[in-house]
Amino acid sequence: MQPRINFAKASPDAYKATAALDRYVVKESGLEPAIIHLIKLRASIINGCAYCVDMHVKESRHDGLSEQWINLMSVWRESTVYSPKERALLGWVDAVTLIAQTQAPDEAYDELRKHFSEDESVKITTAIGAINVWNRLAVAFRAPHPVDAPKAAA
Secondary structure, three states: OOOOOOHHHHOHHHHHHHHHHHHHHHHHOOOOHHHHHHHHHHHHHHOOOHHHHHHHHHHHHHOOOOHHHHHOHHHHHHOOOOOHHHHHHHHHHHHHHOHHHHOOOHHHHHHHHOOOOHHHHHHHHHHHHHHHHHHHHHHHOOOOOOOOOOOOOO
């Protein structure tokens, strides 16, 4: 896969605006880090964004989330590792990320609202929107993910 353009260099103002929204989500929204990791990783998986999946797996691992929690994200419906609150959030991430197909159904919203306030629901949906913007930029312009150096054999 060949990169098409470096979108940050091609349009610094658009990049800064996207980064400002992301900064709000991560640093100012008050959402717990695990919630943010779940949103970013799940949406990136759905969108097939290798750059973002790589980044958010590493960030989740760095922040102490378990390998099992990270690894089963793509098959969350079949896994028991996620709490009811996390499952409601994953359902909402799926519904909003795939909104053209799902139309954000009442069932997904009702499950979300069992665990999150109206304020949190808006912040969560903003976070979903923000990662979807990053995913679309990275996928559309073929942003390459870094390739880690192989570890030496023990």
